[in-house]
Amino acid sequence: MKLPPIVSAQEWEAARQELRVKEKEVTRAHDALAAQRRRMPRMEVEKAYSFEGPDGPVKLVELFEGRRQLIVYRFFFEPGVTGWPERGCPGCSLMADQVAHLAHLNARDTAYARVSRAPQPDIERLKARMGWDVPWYTLTDGFDADFGVEQWHGTNAFLREGKRATRGRAPSTRGSPRFGRTRAPRRRTCDRSGGSGHRGHSSRGRFGPAASGAAGSVARDGGGRVAGDRRAASAPGRLE
Template identity: 75%
Template structure:
């Protein structure tokens, strides 16, 4: 192999500092992209999508588990996938292994779930064998085709306002492969990490960085960081739309 040169510590540190300048620029670009993502328009979900859950039929709204945001990963585990029925897609399985503890997402009012066409008994067995505990539902309609994940894996982000659900973002292909940490998922959502340093629209929920962090078994699961805030945001958005349309109701 044509490996890099071996150098003394001062020269090594100088090289690291030069690269650090570029790494910080990349971090700032990532933050700016996430800020732009938080300003993406929302798309209303008009169909009443249905799934089969561990306890029976559920709606897309139920996948939120009462929280304000939902991240849905399309996991290929079903007839036609290599290894079926004993095993799931290799890539999807690798991604499942790198998902962090969901308590941290939940603390930001965000639920993570997987969907596949495998029946629930097969999903339960695979979860047990692989040591996965994320919520996982069976597709029963056109949800996968309608949201761009019928032929390939992908991650969709949603937000709800009462009974209404909106699609806020979608990523697939190489955009999926780096996901797994709490931060990578929150950066895809409509409200982001919800920390004060972020560039977010006026009125978005934000708390001080670090102060909301807990060990995964120490969160107050009843805390809703959006308490009364999302309704105000949706109302303002609707008012702006009416004004832009010349005051039409």
């Protein structure tokens, strides 16, 4: 990668001030878009969608866990996905690693859940292996097709009014990674070599060909970091 030139302190400050003007323009545009997003009309969910949870069948409204809002992420872990049944979709797995402790969402009256086609025993096994402690349900009907996440991962947001659920904004597949912040610090750096796509990054680590797929297997990604069973690499006490 060709790096930016080295300049004097005066030239560097002039370039920084020029960039700040553009950054402020982007910030204002982002704020305006966020306001428009909040004003987007809702769509009532008319079908009685059903999911399989660790304790049996549940309806969509039960995924709210009594809260007002619900975020549902479509995670590809099922027959036909590369790595099945030992691993899930690499991009989905990278996203899953970035979900913070749900107490922060729950405190804002928001629930979070993942849905996949995998049976519950496989989901529970993957959760235990990777150290993911979030609600995760099995799809049993056409929910994914009806909400635009049948062919690719994605996130849908819902609002609950009593026993009625309505659909709010549904981020595009390009918008979903904004829920994760792993790459955010790198957007502030000069050198972004070493991989930029979430699938490419993950394929060099525990989800790619270098990993054997068995719990506890270890491989090294392009940056030399150890990857394998997440429990071996996680900081003590970290929750997802």
